[in-house]
Amino acid sequence: MKAIVTVTLKPGVLDPQGRAIESALGGLGFAGVNGVRAGKIFELDLADGTPREAVEDMARKLLANGVIENFKVELP
């Protein structure tokens, strides 16, 4: 089974990379880009039946840094 873990910066944490991407989109002529926040997506290939709690534990212990990031787990 495939699980998807999406890691995003917490609201309020400054995202200089997102800002640079936003500015580059403006430079390419895309109008109306009001903000960009950069994040990460992890596709995990897991043994069937792996419980959601185990994936959340992986996210908490390694994939995300709880000081600055939130995560979302999607299971099939």
Add this chain to the structure above:
Amino acid sequence: MKAAVIVFPGSNCDRDLADAIAKVGGTAPTMVWHRETELPEGLDLIAIPGGFSYGDYLRSGAMAAQSPVMRAVVAAASEGRAVLGICNGFQILTESGLLPGALMRNAGLDFVCRDVPLLVENNQSIFTSRYSAGEAITIPVAHHDGNYVADATTLDRIEGEGRVALRYAAPVNGSARNIAGLLNDAGNVLGMMPHPERVIEPEQGGTDGRRLFEAVMMALA
């Protein structure tokens, strides 16, 4: 002084750090590879060097924080042994939970590599006792992820507890409250982005880092 320098794949300041410890402390440290599960016995100081451990994969310091040797380092720190993390070492200490907060990409996105003026905020620690409180010193930085971030409650707490050991005299990388070096609550763990091991002899262009190693040696040897 019995010291160890932890070496990860991608560490690149390990030999400079070992050299500084040997020159100031008089005894060469033991180099300990990241796969070791135990540290040498009777260590006074565990030093975690700068570099790009594990290629900065995932987040700077994140993979190193999970390596076997770091479990031993965390255990030693909780027993009160002195731990000094410099640059990537500081990132590893925050990722392993020995220090609060996180080090994010520099606010200006650029890799910053230059001498920076610092202020010694707390000279009561085993690492900073050879400086005067409020003293201005110059130590080089070389990092991409030195932007210290923590929530306001944490920042107020560490400031209130005198745990900000070093502060940038002017903004360098976007760090909250210009924090450059941070102590743990017991005072036996210091993480700092500047590289004191690069300024211990006049030939290196400065000597302001030397007293940090002298202080540790005086406190622990």
